[in-house]
Amino acid sequence: MDDSLDFVEASKITLNGSLDLECGKTLKTVELVYETYGSLNSDASNAILICHALSGNHHAAGKYKGDKRPGWWDSLIGPGKAIDTNKFFVVCPNNIGGCHGSIGPSSINSETGDYFGPDFPIITVKDWVRSQAMLSDCMGIDRWHAVVGGSLGGMQALEWSRLFPKRIKKAGIIAAAPKLSAQNIAFNEVARQAIVNDPDFNEGRYLDKNTSPKQGLKLARMVGHITYLSEEAMRSKFGRELREEKLNFGFDAEFEIESYLRYQGDVFSENFDANTYLIMTKVLDYFDPASECNGELADAFKSIEAQILVVSFSTDWRFSPERSKEIVNALIEAKKNVSYLEINSPHGHDSFLFNEQDYVKGLASFLKN
Amino acid sequence: MDTIEVIKNWIDKESQVLDLGCGDGNILNILTKELGVTALGVEINQENLNECINLGLNVIQQNIDEGLSNFSNKSFDVVIMSQTIQVLKEPKQALLEVTRIGKESIVTIPNFGHWATRLNLLLSGRMPVTGALPNNWYDTENIHLCTIKDFEVLCSECGIDILEKRFFNGSGKEKGLTQIVPNAFAATAIYKISK
Numbered sequence: 001m002d003d004s005l006d007f008v009e010a011s012k013i014t015l016n017g018s019l020d021l022e023c024g025k026t027l028k029t030v031e032l033v034y035e036t037y038g039s040l041n042s043d044a045s046n047a048i049l050i051c052h053a054l055s056g057n058h059h060a061a062g063k064y065k066g067d068k069r070p071g072w073w074d075s076l077i078g079p080g081k082a083i084d085t086n087k088f089f090v091v092c093p094n095n096i097g098g099c100h101g102s103i104g105p106s107s108i109n110s111e112t113g114d115y116f117g118p119d120f121p122i123i124t125v126k127d128w129v130r131s132q133a134m135l136s137d138c139m140g141i142d143r144w145h146a147v148v149g150g151s152l153g154g155m156q157a158l159e160w161s162r163l164f165p166k167r168i169k170k171a172g173i174i175a176a177a178p179k180l181s182a183q184n185i186a187f188n189e190v191a192r193q194a195i196v197n198d199p200d201f202n203e204g205r206y207l208d209k210n211t212s213p214k215q216g217l218k219l220a221r222m223v224g225h226i227t228y229l230s231e232e233a234m235r236s237k238f239g240r241e242l243r244e245e246k247l248n249f250g251f252d253a254e255f256e257i258e259s260y261l262r263y264q265g266d267v268f269s270e271n272f273d274a275n276t277y278l279i280m281t282k283v284l285d286y287f288d289p290a291s292e293c294n295g296e297l298a299d300a301f302k303s304i305e306a307q308i309l310v311v312s313f314s315t316d317w318r319f320s321p322e323r324s325k326e327i328v329n330a331l332i333e334a335k336k337n338v339s340y341l342e343i344n345s346p347h348g349h350d351s352f353l354f355n356e357q358d359y360v361k362g363l364a365s366f367l368k369n
Numbered sequence: 370m371d372t373i374e375v376i377k378n379w380i381d382k383e384s385q386v387l388d389l390g391c392g393d394g395n396i397l398n399i400l401t402k403e404l405g406v407t408a409l410g411v412e413i414n415q416e417n418l419n420e421c422i423n424l425g426l427n428v429i430q431q432n433i434d435e436g437l438s439n440f441s442n443k444s445f446d447v448v449i450m451s452q453t454i455q456v457l458k459e460p461k462q463a464l465l466e467v468t469r470i471g472k473e474s475i476v477t478i479p480n481f482g483h484w485a486t487r488l489n490l491l492l493s494g495r496m497p498v499t500g501a502l503p504n505n506w507y508d509t510e511n512i513h514l515c516t517i518k519d520f521e522v523l524c525s526e527c528g529i530d531i532l533e534k535r536f537f538n539g540s541g542k543e544k545g546l547t548q549i550v551p552n553a554f555a556a557t558a559i560y561k562i563s564k
Contacts, residue, residue, distance in 0.1 A: 309422070328429060329439040332409070335385070339422055340429045341415075358415045365422040 004070060005062030005078050005085060010035050012101060015134040019096075025121040029110060032135055033101030034058045034093035037077060038085035040141070047141045048083060048367070049132060050092035051149030051156035054224070054280045055272060057100035060092040061085075073150075075355040082364040088145065096131050097123040097279040105275030106207060116275075118204025123279055125152075125287045129159045133167065146367055148172035150352030151319065152280070155287050158308075158327065162289060165305040172363060174311045175352040177323035178297055178330070179288035184318065187227055188281040191220035195274045204275050213274045218265035220277055225264050230315035230348030290330075297330035307337040309366040311359060313351035314344045339366065371541045372559055373399060376449065376475055379533065379561050380404060384446035387411070387470065389433055389463075390453030394421035401426065409445075411437075434458045440470040451477040456510045461523060468529050468564035477559045482516030482552040485539070500539060501556050517552040524562060533561040 015030040035058045040047060050060050050073065061077035063070045077083045077090055094102040097120065105120035136144065147160040147168050154176025161171040180188070195201060198216030202209045229237075238257040253259040293299035308331060312324035321342050331338040343359045345351035351359070370378075373396060380386065382404045388397050391410030394417070400406045410428040412418050421428035431439075434457055448471030454460045455478065467474045479501055480486075489497035496506035502514070515523070517536070524531055536555035538547045546554040 307427075325439070332429070332439065333441065333444075335407075337427050338429070339418075339427050340431070341418060342430045358419070361419050362422055365419055368423075 004074065005037055007065045008035055008037065008059075008062035008071070009064070010058055010101065013135065013138055015131065015138060017134070019127065019131055019134065021121050021127045022124040023121050027096065027103060027121070029103070030096060030131055030134065031101075031103045031107070032093050032096070032131065034091060034135065035060065035062075035071075036092075037061055037090040038088050040089040040139075044141050045143070045145060046087060047089045047091060047136075047139075047144050049136070049144050049147045049160075050077070050083070050090060051128075051132070051147065051153035051160075052092065052095065053149070053151040053153045054284065055221075055268070055277075056153065057098060058092050058094035058102075059100070061090070072353065075353065076360065076363070082360040083148065083367065084364070088367070091135075091139065091141075093132060093135055095123075095128045097276060097283070099273030099276040104273065105204070105279065106273045115205075115207045117207055118275060120275060120279065122282050122286075125155050125159045125283055126163065128156055128283070129163050132156070132160070133164055136167065142167065144168045146170040146172060148174070148363075148367075149176075150174040151176060151349065152284055152287075155284075159287075159289070161304045161306040161308060162301065163303075165303050168306045170366065171306045171308045172311070172366065173308060173324075173327060174363075175313055175316055175319055175324075175349055176310075176327070177319040178290060178326050180285055181323075185285050187223060188285055190223050192278055192281055194219035194223070195278060198274075201274065204278075206274065212269075214266075214269040217269040217272060217274050217277060218262075221268040221272075222261045222265040225261060227318045228349045230317065230346060232315055232346050233348050233350075236346070297326065298333035301330055301334040301336060304331070304334070304336050307366075308339070309363065310338065310340045311352070311362065312340075312342050313347070313349070313356075313359075314342065315346055316349045316351060318349040370543065372451075372477060372535075372537060372557060375535050375559055376400070376451075377403065379473075379475060380406065380447050383407070385409075385444075386447045386449060387440065387445040388449040388451070389437070389467065390450060390456075391417075391421065391426075391428060392451075393417050394424050394426045394428065396449060396451060397421070397426050398424050433463060437463075437466045437470060440466075442469055443472050445471050446473065447471055448474045449476075450474065452479065454478060455512070455514050457513060460513045460515075461527065464523065464529065465527055465564075468527075468562060471563070473532065473561060473563045475559065475561055476520075477557060478515065478517075478520055479511070480517050480536075480552065480555050480558055481514040482518065483539075483556050484553050487553070517555060517558050520558065520560070524560075527564070529562050529564045531560055531562055535559050 019027045059071040060073040061071040094100045147157045154173040157171040195216035198213035200211040201213040241256040289300040290297040312321035328340040386406045397408040486497040536551040537557045539556040
């Protein structure tokens with residue numbers, strides 16, 4: 001299970017045609033960056049699409065030459081792993097609106113020659129799924145063996161099964177929710193306020209002005225990061241450990257958790273685009289398939305034909321097991337093929353990134369059939 | 370005919386079947402393959418869940434003792450509860466739920482009135498440990514064992530109709546005294562019930 005992929009490389013593609021977005025605007029040209037692992041078989045029946053979460057990207061597995069750290073889901077994707085690249089052809093694109101190579105706010109708008117910046121349209125999960133379907137067309141994949149994702153990625157897998165029932169055999173919906181709660185939206189709003197009130201934000205035109213709202217982005221990430229960890233994980237990892245062995249009666253980072261969050265925030269703000277972060281949080285806030293059916297989730301699932309696996313984690317309080325059960329129960333009500341696993345894990349929302357035995361085994365069995 | 374044969378005979382082809390406490394999915398797997406039923410299992414044990422998924426079955430991780438309100442009235446043609454009711458905290462509630470969810474239900478119980486259990490208690494003066502009930506009182510999962518008579522009385526108290534019943538000896542056969550005095554000679558009883 002420890003096998004890792006050889007060095008991987010990203011590819012770039014311009015999709016055929018334009019993309020009409022849910023907000024009413026159109027992206028005339030759509031450039032997507034993506035990675036693939038494994039080989040597509042002759043009848044293109046072994047392809048698995050990986051959908052990334054809020055801060056994720058197309059680098060899901062393996063390492064780039066010279067890198068020490070592998071992609072964000074390397075624990076699950078690789079030869080002999082749950083998403084077995086010896087059997088499956090795995091595709092992971094960077095979503096539109098992202099900041100790692102696919103068209104997004106930090107791309108140049110070909111019509112104006114300037115950065116999109118704050119003019120980049122607000123994207124929805126549906127827009128992503130449609131763009132991924134266009135990518136499937138380009139790659140000659142009529143039907144995915146599976147679409148799998150965690151958190152916001154799980155929402156895309158769910159939307160795939162609703163929107164393109166004939167093009168997806170299985171959906172793995174991990175640590176997701178059928179919509180955000182008021183509390184979830186509240187955390188997103190704190191993150192957005194942190195960004196837009198950074199003096200360097202310049203109403204989103206920071207690239208033109210050669211500034212960078214790093215402080216805001218750092219704060220946004222710090223708040224987000226707290227919601228990804230469980231109380232238990234934080235306690236066991238940091239407790240009340242001090243960096244120096246005494247209190248300094250000041251406001252520097254004294255507790256280990258403070259320095260950890262600051263560090264995570266700093267690293268993130270160096271590598272992520274603030275406008276992308278704003279859009280990603282909006283994608284989350286807007287996701288609500290039941291709203292298309294008078295709030296009846298089971299009705300929103302009528303079109304689904306895929307076999308579905310829903311997985312939740314015991315200590316996840318961002319999208320708790322109760323939220324996954326809402327999806328499961330609506331699928332049962334709609335008489336769809338659904339399995340559900342509630343995995344004991346100490347890692348909170350981030351559990352979906354970890355190699356938890358029951359989770360990995362369950363997902364591997366589900367994908368195998 | 371063994372219990373699984375009986376269950377197969379009691380279920381129509383292509384029915385919608387819910388198995389509460391489905392274990393490793395053995396019954397559902399047979400029903401899916403041989404009768405083409407649409408199957409859903411409910412199970413709590415992680416290894417069993419994985420076995421079910423391995424077999425390609427739909428299975429939900431859920432503790433029956435925490436309620437079954439997520440299943441609506443008469444939403445399945447048949448609800449199976451096989452060798453499960455005796456491990457539940459509230460067997461009466463579970464029985465009512467089973468008959469609420471299923472148009473018909475099939476319940477299998479181990480019979481505590483079996484002569485070997487009675488004799489074991491009579492002679493040793495201790496809680497019976499037999500082939501069918503192999504664990505000591507303090508480490509058994511079976512916290513609500515009953516006899517055939519007990520089960521039938523509970524059904525009647527709950528207004529549940531017993532549509533059919535079959536009795537089996539310890540070797541899974543419907544033979545001899547098992548059929549004449551089931552409460553003393555059947556090791557297992559299987560009921561088709563509805564409400």
